Amino acid sequence: MRAAVLYNIRDLRLEDVSTPEFSTDEVLIKVNATGVCGTDIHIYRGEWKTSMPIILGHEFSGVIVETGRDVKNLKIGDPVVAEPNILCGSCYFCRMSERNYFCENLKATGVTINGAFAEYVKTKAENVYKVTEGFNLDEAALIEPLACCVRGIDQAKVRTGDTVAIVGAGPIGLILLQLVKLAGASMVIQTDMEDARLKLARDLGADHTINVAEEDPVEAIKRLTGGYGVDVAIEAVGSPKAITQAMKATRRGGRLNIFGVSPEDAVWEVKPFELYEKELTITTSYRSPFTFQRAVKIALSGKVKLKPLISHIFRLEEIHRAFEVAEKRLEGAVKVLVKP
Numbered sequence: 341m342r343a344a345v346l347y348n349i350r351d352l353r354l355e356d357v358s359t360p361e362f363s364t365d366e367v368l369i370k371v372n373a374t375g376v377c378g379t380d381i382h383i384y385r386g387e388w389k390t391s392m393p394i395i396l397g398h399e400f401s402g403v404i405v406e407t408g409r410d411v412k413n414l415k416i417g418d419p420v421v422a423e424p425n426i427l428c429g430s431c432y433f434c435r436m437s438e439r440n441y442f443c444e445n446l447k448a449t450g451v452t453i454n455g456a457f458a459e460y461v462k463t464k465a466e467n468v469y470k471v472t473e474g475f476n477l478d479e480a481a482l483i484e485p486l487a488c489c490v491r492g493i494d495q496a497k498v499r500t501g502d503t504v505a506i507v508g509a510g511p512i513g514l515i516l517l518q519l520v521k522l523a524g525a526s527m528v529i530q531t532d533m534e535d536a537r538l539k540l541a542r543d544l545g546a547d548h549t550i551n552v553a554e555e556d557p558v559e560a561i562k563r564l565t566g567g568y569g570v571d572v573a574i575e576a577v578g579s580p581k582a583i584t585q586a587m588k589a590t591r592r593g594g595r596l597n598i599f600g601v602s603p604e605d606a607v608w609e610v611k612p613f614e615l616y617e618k619e620l621t622i623t624t625s626y627r628s629p630f631t632f633q634r635a636v637k638i639a640l641s642g643k644v645k646l647k648p649l650i651s652h653i654f655r656l657e658e659i660h661r662a663f664e665v666a667e668k669r670l671e672g673a674v675k676v677l678v679k680p
């Protein structure tokens with residue numbers, strides 16, 4: 341099969357490789373589309389370490405073409421998405437009553453093991469979720485980031501009536517925006533550096549948008565909230581500067597969720613006194629622990645719009661261009677998909 345194999349930092353090669361061999365509890369999926377995620381870009385740039393060579397791509401949709409002998413609940417032809425994170429089920433964290441994704445033997449399709457920038461991908465049947473026949477499979481490739489955002493909303497504890505600021509209007513920020521609206525926020529303020537993304541945010545329901553290249557987002561958010569700041573701020577950029585903006589835009593006693601993934605060696609400088617004085621509740625959000633099922637239900641309900649987030653679709657042969665467009669946010673890039 342054709343696949344994009346990452347050999348080293350920025351050394352991505354299109355190659356013919358053998359189709360993945362699957363075991364009795366796994367399925368083989370013919371890939372329909374795979375999203376280019378910030379995580380892919382981090383790994384591509386060497387900001388996130390993983391073992392190479394590897395086929396990246398963890399946000400994918402497709403159709404089942406083979407099933408292992410022990411697979412009962414899925415059949416050939418099923419349109420599916422898959423949770424990339426694979427837990428061992430027996431380590432210290434996996435055996436805690438509240439299972440999270442701190443599995444000591446965690447594997448992730450397209451991050452630590454071969455993923456979906458390829459014609460085929462294999463995974464465990466227990467990680468697979470069916471989508472309804474006829475649901476747009478390109479949009480289904482965004483269910484993985486949606487599942488991560490569901491976790492973010494759980495962590496941020498958004499309540500009905502809250503005022504919320506979302507720092508960043510990339511694919512994640514724009515999904516978070518819609519989930520925050522569904523949760524009943526009374527006002528959502530979204531920030532970004534690009535007007536096209538802010539326009540999309542307004543189209544998707546943001547009450548106010550702020551271009552951080554033109555005005556101080558903290559002052560603007562305070563002005564919109566009677567000088568207090570928002571009840572909840574969610575950082576969806578992955579940079580210390582954005583975290584600081586989100587923190588300063590949160591009211592006293594408010595909640596800050598640091599959702600974005602900063603580069604591994606980035607450092608957030610903060611005055612502890614400022615945190616003390618505000619009595620902030622700070623949470624982070626790690627992957628999508630058991631939120632996939634809810635994400636599939638929300639996507640199928642149509643209550644979160646995924647299609648407007650897809651700005652580019654490339655063929656697998658154009659993977660280098662796809663990564664360039666996603667990395668440099670060329671041509672108004674939001675979510676870039678790759679189709680084999």
Ligand SMILES: [Zn+2]
Binds near residue numbers: 377
């Ligand atoms: Zn992702």
Ligand SMILES: [Zn+2]
Binds near residue numbers: 433
């Ligand atoms: Zn484990």
